[in-house]
Amino acid sequence: MYKVTYLCFLFLMLFSCEKNTTYNVNGRIIEIHEKDYKLLIDHEKIENFMEPMVMFFNIHKSINMQTFNINDYVNFDLVITKNSHYALNFKTINKKEEIIEDEFDFLNDSNDEYKELSVGDTLNTVSFSKINNKSYTISSPNKNLTIISYIFSRCPMPDMCPAIVSHNQFLAKSFKEQKNIEFILISFDYIHDTPKVLNKYYGNIEKEYNNIIFLSSTNHLNDLMQITKQSGLRFWGIEENNIGHTMRTIIIDENNIILKIYDGNDVLPGTIKEDIEKLTKLF
Structure with a gap:
């Protein structure tokens, strides 16, 4: 015994x-x-x-x-x-005495016409590719709320992109009965994350949750520049394979008006869930 x-x-x-x-x-x-x-x-x-x-x-x-x-x-x-x-x-x-200026990528161009937006501003209408290679336009008059987050598939840190994916799964499950809410995750790795790659990594998630959509920015560089700039997301080093990025999630309505902005990866999915519940009462 x-x-x-x-x-x-x-x-x-x-x-x-x-x-x-x-x-x-x-x-x-x-x-x-x-x-x-x-x-x-x-x-x-x-x-x-x-x-x-x-x-x-x-x-x-x-x-x-x-x-x-x-x-x-x-x-x-x-x-x-x-x-x-x-x-x-x-x-x-x-210790480096001189500040080294890094031109991470084109998004740091101060002459960029696309400026960061605030709550109440309208996001540009942009298009990307779904994992089945079909075009998808982020302008959804049939959806009251769209939650947009940004990732790239090769991110290995458990509390960054993988956490964002996990948080969206939680939210998608929480609102699975509400057909007027969708969750979009856009990869800003426009070189590596083709629709085929995203399908390999996230295809099963889309099959499980019919309100989650993963989008590829491959061949949609101008659209990516617009939405990331307007959302306040920073990323760099894609072409150098030395990728860096900040974290940003936004909520827009059916007219692409920004309702909420979440900065960083410290925002709990429960907080976003509560905000979505409050916003749904307005529609």
Whole structure:
């Protein structure tokens, strides 16, 4: 009896406890968000995990954020948990005295005619490709509410693009009986994320939820420029295969008027769900 109990306990210990994975990372600091404990870092390839990319890292609360400077080249440990990540054990390898100007991509052009919009403004009508290669226009007079988020399929961080997909699944399930609400996820990786690629990654999700749509921006570059600029999403490094991006979700009505804007990946899906419930009462 005791032997069986011990074996069961050992089994549970071995298989119920998940071990965090740690990677060593080198990269250059681009932005410092001291209050949020976040750094935007242009990092080198992380062996066995991630290609070079520019992205926000959650910094462990034990770290003094005032020790960092823009353009510092740092080495640190990246800890991947089940649902998130954090960085710690920072070492400054090289302090750069000059600010290096990076032209991440065309979206940073100050002469861009498409400016970031606010709540109450009207989003341009744009078109993309669905996973079945059919064209889809984001202008839905038959939908009272459209929730738009941005992702790319190769994003490996559990609390970034994968979390956005998961949040949309939760919301789609919550509102599956309401045919006038749809959830759109647009990939801004206009080179890699073709309709075929998106179908491979997300086709089963579309089959399970008839109110979720994944859209490819391949061959729709001008439309992508418009909607990301107007939504306030920043991304860069697509052509250099050194992708970085911010997080942004918006809600529009049937006239493409922006009703809600959510910045960052710290917004809980429950908060968005409550906002959608409030908005549906207006229609």
